[in-house]
Amino acid sequence: MINAGDAAACVSDGVRDGDHEVILVLDLGSTWLKGGLARADGSLLYIDRVASPLRGATALDAETVWQAVLAMLLQLHGKAGQGKALAIAITGATRTHVFLDGQGQPCGPVMLWNDPAGAQHGDCVAQAYGVAGSSAGYGAFHPLSRVLQFAQDHDGVLPQAMAEIKDWLNSRLTGRLVTDTVAYGRIVSGHGGDTCLFDVLGRLGLRKSVVPSPASPVSVLGVATCSGLQGVPVVVGSFDTWSSCLGMGAMLDGGVYDISGTTQVLGTFSVRPRPVKGMVSMPWTDTLWQTGGPCQTGMGSLAWFARAFLGSDDPADTLAAAQASSANDVPLCLPYLSGERMPLWNDTLSASFHGVKSHHVRADMAQALVEGLVLAHRLALDVMQVRGPDAVLHMSGGGAQLSQWVQARADGFDMPIELCVAEETALAGAALAAGVATGRYDSIAAAQSVVAAGHSRILPRRERAAYFKSKAAAFSSMLSRDVSLS
Structure with missing residues (x-):
């Protein structure tokens, strides 16, 4: 981390000759709340982090999140010294929702990214979109299924609006509630339809206001009105995956990305839509479509093994344990501890180990989990049809700092992996978005x-x-017993 003195010196250099401008960037993740001072070119001058209010939370009050974010922003504003705050740009965990009443106040706890709420409403939501048959992708984790679940849990009371946590924080700063066009497009199109959103909402008995109006992620929402930040422009922004892809340089035609955090997010970009079963294909910029999505599996699965068997909470300890494996017949692991999203969209899946023998030890089981995660993500890349001799995978996130994990993925995917220079690509991407929003690009x-x-x-x-x-x-054969891959 750059210290405060160095940060002030860096800030005084400015974004351009004669400028003294920095962007206050913030990434609200499921594990860490990270903040920084950045130039409009994405270069980070100062980084700090504290435990995220989302970490391990139950019945989380949105006001708790706001107070943590506000404290970080005020600290960053102070660290800028003589520098001028060009903008505030927030990114963070998606599918984490705040439900609001008619006065714009939270009317229930925050629904977190890992809450499979809404699974039982999948068929109903799919039908509202005009999708026949399987409700995959429309149940657990789908925003509109979550609204129905919220109403069911609150005696039929429907919220006036449902906001991504990033959008609600922006509304606390500016008094305006919108969502970015990328998150909005995910709801409009569902998983392959062009159905009018208002028609879908009407069929579900939901208010038109429940989904906030869309705005470009590279636009200015308004200016901050809260004490200590008054007058600083606030950028609409988008969620952490979008920001990371921009920050790592993967948002280009043919780019393939792998963001390794508590969960894994994989995808690819093209100039035209690529409808693929089990994937979200939607526009991410004016010229590029993204195909891919979030997996429920990732570094959090490695952390689970460390908690369960190593007396730790560090994914690196699971990797270290796996390195001690000497078995020639490592068990096969289906690593779905909490079901799976892309490409299976099945919240009922569970983890299992197969081919376990009496000679296998803890290290072999750790290696089986590592391999199982790699194979699960290889499956996702194969569904996208992006693995090949000329393909390169852009990788970032906390997992990209663990050489054993990166090498296992390069081997398992049989493709080169490029690691970004910027360690905090979501913060860098938020700064670049602010650079566009404020006219620097x-x-x-x-x-x-x-x-x-x-x-x-x-x-x-x-x-x-x-x-x-x-x-x-063998992985696909074992998995096919539980879910159709066709």
């Missing part, structure tokens, strides 16, 4: 072009790639 593509070069590349090892290829067939 004329487009997202222009902002993307300034992302620093110098990525390091990790290559797959031939022998391990062949091992994962053989193991992938």
